Amino acid sequence: DTEVTQTPKHLVMGMTNKKSLKCEQHMGHRAMYWYKQKAKKPPELMFVYSYEKLSINESVPSRFSPECPNSSLLNLHLHALQPEDSALYLCASSRSEKMNTEAFFGQGTRLTVV
Amino acid sequence: AQKVTQAQTEISVVEKEDVTLDCVYETRDTTYYLFWYKQPPSGELVFLIRRNSFDEQNEISGRYSWNFQKSTSSFNFTITASQVVDSAVYFCALVMPYTGKLIFGQGTTLQVKP
Numbered sequence: 001d002t003e004v005t006q007t008p009k010h011l012v013m014g015m016t017n018k019k020s021l022k023c024e025q026h027m028g029h030r031a032m033y034w035y036k037q038k039a040k041k042p043p044e045l046m047f048v049y050s051y052e053k054l055s056i057n058e059s060v061p062s063r064f065s066p067e068c069p070n071s072s073l074l075n076l077h078l079h080a081l082q083p084e085d086s087a088l089y090l091c092a093s094s095r096s097e098k099m100n101t102e103a104f105f106g107q108g109t110r111l112t113v114v
Numbered sequence: 115a116q117k118v119t120q121a122q123t124e125i126s127v128v129e130k131e132d133v134t135l136d137c138v139y140e141t142r143d144t145t146y147y148l149f150w151y152k153q154p155p156s157g158e159l160v161f162l163i164r165r166n167s168f169d170e171q172n173e174i175s176g177r178y179s180w181n182f183q184k185s186t187s188s189f190n191f192t193i194t195a196s197q198v199v200d201s202a203v204y205f206c207a208l209v210m211p212y213t214g215k216l217i218f219g220q221g222t223t224l225q226v227k228p
Contacts (some may be wrong), residue, residue, distance in 0.1 A: 031214050042205055042218035043159070081145060088157055097214025100147045100166075105159040 002113040003027075006091050014114055015081060021109045023074040023091030029104075031097040032074040034066060037108070048111055049074060050097050058070035081113045116141045118208050120219035127196055128227050135191045135222045137206030143167075146208060148189045149216065150180065153203040165189060196226045 004025045013019050023032065030051050035043035048056035049068040063085075065077040074091055088110050092103040117140040126132045127133045139148060150162040162188050163173060165182050173180045194198055207216045 008212055033214060035216075040221075043216070045215050048214050050214075056215065090157075090159065092159075094214055098212045100209050100211060100214075102149060102161045102164045102217065103214065104161060105151075107156055107158040110157070 004091055004093055004104050004106035006089075006109055008109055009107065010027040010110045010112075012112045012114060013078065013081065015083070017081075018077070018079045020078065021076040021091075021104055021111075022091055023076075024072055025093040025104070026072055027093060027104070028071075029073060029093035029095055031094045031103075032068060033094075033103060034074070034076055035090040035092065035105075037090060039087075047076075048097055055097065078111075081111075083113050085112055086113045116143075116208050116210060116215055116217050118206050118219035120204075120206055120222050122222045123220070124223045125227070126225045126227065129198060130195050131226075132192060132194050133196050133224065133226075135193075135204050135206075135224065137189045137191065137219060138187065139187050139206070139208050141208060143211055146211065148182070149207045149209065150189075150191050151205045151207065153205065153221070155202070159205070162191075193224075196224075198226050198228055200224060201226045 005010045007022045032049045034046040035041040047066045052068045067075040089110045090108045092105045094103040095101045119138045135137045146167045148165045151159040179192045203221045205221045206219045
């Protein structure tokens with residue numbers, strides 16, 4: 001099973017809403033990632049979790065708040081977003097960030113902020 | 115600094131043609147890892163191949179083949195006898211060692227027409 005599952009697939013939210021994106025993997029991977037992808041651009045890293053601890057934050061605004069409740073789950077809490085935050089949010093996992101192995105990606109959540 | 119360049123923004127071919135997607139990378143590391151991912155319209159990034167800097171052997175997987183040349187810092191991807199299902203955005207990427215952070219090229223959109 002090389003599946004990373006993200007929910008929801010689509011999300012429309014207002015600028016005052018609070019919502020959460022969820023990501024799950026059952027491959028025993030110990031590194032999990034959030035990437036943001038704008039239309040016609042490559043994905044850009046937001047956060048890396050290693051063994052359930054935040055190891056990289058790419059200077060992401062605090063309106064994005066990641067959480068890793070356990071080794072299989074990764075959440076991204078959203079609050080007071082701006083329309084420019086509309087994008088595809090991709091979750092990924094890999095065996096370990098130290099091993100330089102391939103990452104497996106979910107299908108993403110297409111977020112629209114209105 | 116690490117950088118990946120995919121100079122071809124869009125390529126359009128007719129089914130059964132062969133097509134090569136170019137990738138040039140920059141890194142100061144002596145040990146590094148390169149990847150190719152496919153992103154169909156559904157959004158998920160599908161892992162295709164991982165190559166480390168010590169292994170310059172070319173690889174073939176069905177209709178896909180990869181040519182890694184350290185002397186020119188290139189890692190090109192060829193699809194033989196292209197099919198409509200190959201239509202997607204293809205990303206070449208370099209991983210920042212021991213961080214899991216993928217540095218993506220800008221992507222090449224491949225359109226295969228019937």
